[in-house]
Amino acid sequence: MAGLSVAHKVALAAIVERAPDPMLAKLSQVVGSLPGERARELQTMLAVEALDRRRRAIVLMPLLPMFRQRADGIECMTFPVGVLPRLWKAASSREPELLCRLDDDGPDVMPVVNRICLAAASVVRDKPDLIWPVDANPAAREKGLADLATCLDLARLARDALPSLEIWLKRPDGDQIAELRLLLKDCAGVHHDGSQRVLEILFSHLEDAVLILRVITQTSGVAERESFLSASELADFVQRLIVGVEVRAARIAAFQSGATKVRVEEIIADFSWCAAVLSELDITLTLNPQSAWGKSVRDGRVMISGQLSSFLRAADxxxxxxxxxxxxxxxxxxxxxxxxxxxxxxxxxxxxxxxxxxxxxxxxxxxxxxxxxxxxxxxxxxxxxxxxxxxxxxxxxxxxxxxxxxxxxxxxxxxxxxxxxxxxxxxxxxxxxxxxxxxxxxxxxxxxxxxx
Known part of the structure; x- marks a missing residue:
């Protein structure tokens, strides 16, 4: 039986490249059970794509969550999902002979990983049109390219820091806090805004957005004071959480118990999320009741509390x-x-x-x-x-x-x-x-x- 034609291979390659990881695994399972030369060729294409994605995940691991929106809807630094395969293809093609070293667990892996990340940063700067196609918002594209290049420059430092993230979220001792502050200092040495960029990378790895407060309050001995934090480059993280509370408070207030457009499970999740954020703000920050943050937090608490009491009466x-x-x-x-x-x-x-x-x-x-x-x-x-x-x-x-x-x-x-x-x-x-x-x-x- 004849194999796949050139046209078939081109079409299938485009489909395979765009397939999500779960679909790719499913296709490999199905195609593996089919007979014939065409099935074997397609199976080979799927295996090559899977291997390529494993290598990509190893190299770009610190930045991978930044190629999708956060599940909780909180604002964060993200890049278009279509940029990821373009970026990897351009960076990995510069030194293809090194890619096979990514398949081992030996000492050569990290040097190769760091080298490809730096190559990726160079590609973003030298050939931006190859990585990020021109779109209708040139200003946002230009900023996105600059952010992506900076994050790639910091990928090595972020990769080394990620294993310590869980420690910083708990009760770090003096040495562990010093490690965090040294990380931010090193990142600031790479770029003037490197400390904020590496925190964005760490933030992308946190499923629970409010936990970033536990990290940023360790960045300085006075970071838990609102007067310091609100004037620093880290203020944006707190503001995002407060906006998240405001958005959920409005959604809770608009909920109609007999409606079917908004599921009650979503409203329950909103109550729980707001409670967790407000509790963490109380614990980690010393807010001035008269400040903008203090008033926003108080207003959100009062609104949600009143709506919860209203729901209790309505249930009765x-x-x-x-x-x-x-x-x-x-x-x-x-x-x-x-x-x-x-x-x-x-x-x-x-x-x-x-x-x-x-x-x-x-x-x-x-x-x-x-x-x-x-x-x-x-x-x-x-x-x-x-x-x-x-x-x-x-x-x-x-x-x-x-x-x-x-x-x-x-x-x-x-x-x-x-x-x-x-x-x-x-x-x-x-x-x-x-x-x-x-x-x-x-x-x-x-x-x-x-x-x-």
Whole structure:
């Protein structure tokens, strides 16, 4: 069977080059099981591409996270994803005979890695159009190229520093803090803004953005003071976190419990993220309440705290709407409330109560930060009692044959059980589910006795 034509190879090479790593691995697995010369040629292409990417990851490891946006949306120094393969191709082609040394773990690896990084920096400066195509924003492109070249110059120092990052995030001793400050001094010796650039590289490796505060407050003996930090080149990191709180506070305020466009899990994550950031700011920085930062932090805390209290109140009312009670006369003017077994078990009110109760059950840690944990705990205790009573009364009605549609009633009871589970009243929810599983048995036993 004939192999791949030149046109096929060119087309497949373009596809393989653009394929994400997971897709590349999947393609290799699938193609490896296919027969024929074409499959073998494609398998070879995939293997070559995989090897090339492994080498690229070794050389450009300090900068790799900078070729994608942060998952938390916090502003950071990034480069277009399409620049990465262009950069590697241009840099690695300068001395291709050295690439095979990257496949070993010997002492020759680091010199080769550092050499290729410096070659990459030269390519960015000498042939920018080859690395970063001209786009509609020449000013941003020019700045991006300068930042990329600087980061490549600092790649060796950043690579040596990354193993110490976890230490700096915990409780570094004097020697370890001195190591961090020496790193920044060395980077400043490479470029006038090298210390800030290497912190950008370290920041890109932090999944939790707020942890950068623990690093920058170790950069100087007075870095935890707002008056120093706000006037330094490191102020931008704090400002980004404060903007992140403001953005999430606005998203929380705009959330509608019955809506489907924004998932409640996203709002819960926003509460948790803001709580973590504000707590870390309190611990690591001494903020002046009258400063711009102090006022922003206070306003964000007040807004989020007020919205959380509003959600707690709304959750209390949402239970009554989703699982309403109706007055039933029991003789003369006497009446009592019992579950309305004709209420719908799905719809906007049910969606709303599910979202709100899931939020109530999931923001325990955040509620403590925003001063609402006592109210949240009281609400959980109250709702546990109310939902358990509702389910108990509804089960009695089912067992006594007082409902016209037993299947509908059992779905309402299941909803009550689900609501209990959402607020982490697991024992009560389990009891309701167990009793609902045998609901109606008492009624059947009575009917059988009468028939006998």
């Amino acid at each position: 009312k949402a239970v009554d709407k989703a699982l309403p009670l109706a007055k039933v006369k029991i003789g003369g003017r006497m009446s009592r409330k019992c579950p309305l077994m004709t209420a719908p078990f799905e719809g906007p009110d049910v969606n709303s109560v599910r979202n709100l109760l899931k939020l109530v059950g999931s923001v325990r840690g955040a509620a403590s930060v925003f001063g609402a944990e006592s109210n949240r705990k009281l609400l959980v205790e109250s709702l546990t009692a109310r939902l358990s009573d509702y389910a108990d009364e509804a089960l009695h009605m089912v067992n006594d044959g007082e409902v016209a549609d037993e299947a509908h009633a059992l779905k309402l009871i299941a909803l009550a059980s689900h609501c209990l589970a959402l607020i982490n009243a697991k024992d009560a929810a389990r009891t309701v589910r167990r009793r609902a599983a045998v609901a109606g048995a008492d009624k059947d036993d009575k009917a059988s006795s009468r028939a006998a």
